[in-house]
Amino acid sequence: MLPIDVIVPQTAPRRWQKLVIERLKADGYDIAVLHQPGTAGWPAVASAAFAFERRVFRRHGPSLADALPAIPAAVSGRPAELRLDLTGQATPSDIPTISLLFDGAGRDFAAATAVAAGGLPTIEAILDAKTVVGRALPMVDKRESSALGTEDVLARAVTLAVSIPRAFAEGRLAANEPLSKGGRQGAGAMRFASAYLGSALPRLGREALRRLRFRHAHWRVGFRFTDGPGVAETGALGTGWSVLPDAGDHFYADPFPFHWQGRSFIFVEDYPHATGKAVISAVPFDAKGVPQTPQVVLEEPHHLSYPQVFERDGDIWMLPEGSGGGQLTLYRASPFPDRWVAEAALLEGEISDATLFEHDGTLWLFATDRDGYGSTSDTLVVFSSRALSGPWKPHPMNPVMIDRRMARPGGAFVRRRDGGIVLPVQDGTLGYGGGLGLSELLQLDAQTVRLSPARPVEAGGDWPYPKIHTLNRAGRLETIDGIAAVRKRAQDRSSAS
Numbered sequence: 001m002l003p004i005d006v007i008v009p010q011t012a013p014r015r016w017q018k019l020v021i022e023r024l025k026a027d028g029y030d031i032a033v034l035h036q037p038g039t040a041g042w043p044a045v046a047s048a049a050f051a052f053e054r055r056v057f058r059r060h061g062p063s064l065a066d067a068l069p070a071i072p073a074a075v076s077g078r079p080a081e082l083r084l085d086l087t088g089q090a091t092p093s094d095i096p097t098i099s100l101l102f103d104g105a106g107r108d109f110a111a112a113t114a115v116a117a118g119g120l121p122t123i124e125a126i127l128d129a130k131t132v133v134g135r136a137l138p139m140v141d142k143r144e145s146s147a148l149g150t151e152d153v154l155a156r157a158v159t160l161a162v163s164i165p166r167a168f169a170e171g172r173l174a175a176n177e178p179l180s181k182g183g184r185q186g187a188g189a190m191r192f193a194s195a196y197l198g199s200a201l202p203r204l205g206r207e208a209l210r211r212l213r214f215r216h217a218h219w220r221v222g223f224r225f226t227d228g229p230g231v232a233e234t235g236a237l238g239t240g241w242s243v244l245p246d247a248g249d250h251f252y253a254d255p256f257p258f259h260w261q262g263r264s265f266i267f268v269e270d271y272p273h274a275t276g277k278a279v280i281s282a283v284p285f286d287a288k289g290v291p292q293t294p295q296v297v298l299e300e301p302h303h304l305s306y307p308q309v310f311e312r313d314g315d316i317w318m319l320p321e322g323s324g325g326g327q328l329t330l331y332r333a334s335p336f337p338d339r340w341v342a343e344a345a346l347l348e349g350e351i352s353d354a355t356l357f358e359h360d361g362t363l364w365l366f367a368t369d370r371d372g373y374g375s376t377s378d379t380l381v382v383f384s385s386r387a388l389s390g391p392w393k394p395h396p397m398n399p400v401m402i403d404r405r406m407a408r409p410g411g412a413f414v415r416r417r418d419g420g421i422v423l424p425v426q427d428g429t430l431g432y433g434g435g436l437g438l439s440e441l442l443q444l445d446a447q448t449v450r451l452s453p454a455r456p457v458e459a460g461g462d463w464p465y466p467k468i469h470t471l472n473r474a475g476r477l478e479t480i481d482g483i484a485a486v487r488k489r490a491q492d493r494s495s496a497s
Contacts, residue, residue, distance in 0.1 A: 032074055082095065
């Protein structure tokens with residue numbers, strides 16, 4: 001395969017750089033490792049801050065930001081056709097060279113400083129120091145932690161760096177975006193210390209106080225029956241919403257409505273706070289449209305959520321997220337709605353919110369993939385198959401995008417009355433569950449996946465929780481969910497202390 005020179009710091013390289021080399025070798029590339037003179041060490045103040053936070057969050061394993069003694073140099077038997085500069089400091093060459101910029105700076109430490117300041121760094125892959133050939137907008141899950149947030153960013157540096165050589169080898173590396181106008185001055189100890197003391201530590205303290213009083217997360221499901229255009233057509237929540245009641249000791253989320261034999265159901269993630277592991281429950285409605293008592297219909301040893309339910313080939317199926325179990329499993333109702341039997345493992349890995357769609361005679365799955373490290377909410381992957389049970393083939397563009405604003409699906413595809421096809425997508429700009437957008441499917445075939453920029457769903461109306469992350473509709477029944485600020489009960493606060 002393609003011979004690549006990977007350039008790493010001679011002194012104090014980072015674990016993420018070593019992981020890039022390992023991943024490229026595993027993909028079959030002929031890798032030579034070259035050293036860039038000088039040190040890439042981070043200031044002691046950053047190392048101390050990260051060590052403190054990792055103790056606070058009880059993270060004891062290796063980190064992608066860890067400094068390593070050295071990455072051994074290695075030679076290749078063939079001249080390189082591509083250079084991958086992971087230092088941001090390599091000298092120019094006649095060989096095409098890809099380098100990574102973190103908010104416009106060549107050193108990865110710029111990402112740590114940006115996260116400490118409360119920013120969301122952008123990573124750009126630059127060809128020959130001139131043009132952008134790839135871009136990643138990583139999701140930062142724990143905004144209160146500079147250490148864990150930087151881990152999320154470096155994880156997507158790995159994803160982007162590993163994807164670029166394949167696109168280069170296949171002739172898909174197009175220079176189609178201008179360079180961002182980021183902070184090219186880089187980052188030093190004083191900037192990091194100022195950001196950490198002025199922004200990161202106060203954020204950490206505020207979140208600690210919030211968690212003493214409030215649930216970490218508590219979702220509420222909304223539903224309405226409507227004959228008119230829904231949210232996917234209007235782009236706004238509008239009015240007429242009712243809240244699915246819960247007892248407070250657990251929440252419902254990820255609602256998928258379904259009609260069967262004249263009856264309406266909503267399938268939900270049912271999350272007991274006491275166990276921290278969700279099951280799938282079904283909420284039946286009576287003839288007057290009043291929700292009845294939810295019933296647990298599926299439980300596994302791992303967390304379950306996002307229960308997309310659909311009818312196909314004479315059976316009723318469910319495709320829930322089970323990323324904690326390491327695979328995406330297809331279930332069949334036997335009988336509906338009370339019992340579900342595992343029929344096939346469709347995909348391996350930490351696959352989140354897989355959304356099934358049939359288009360031009362082919363079945364497609366849109367989902368996010370954690371890719372080993374980092375967030376589950378920023379890396380879109382697409383798979384196709386002729387049969388529901390598979391085999392499922394990865395799209396050659398995978399990862400289709402790395403974008404916290406729209407990579408993670410937030411509900412089933414919608415075929416609008418005007419013929420357009422829309423995918424609800426989660427917008428993580430304000431954090432997980434921070435908002436929902438609508439992205440139009442522009443092209444989908446064996447070579448190309450194109451989605452439009454997401455149009456934000458307008459909150460307001462009579463729905464009291466503006467931060468939403470799921471939208472679905474079946475017939476007249478439309479569903480959403482929103483995150484609520486729910487105070488802990490006295491016994492919960494005492495047990496936490």
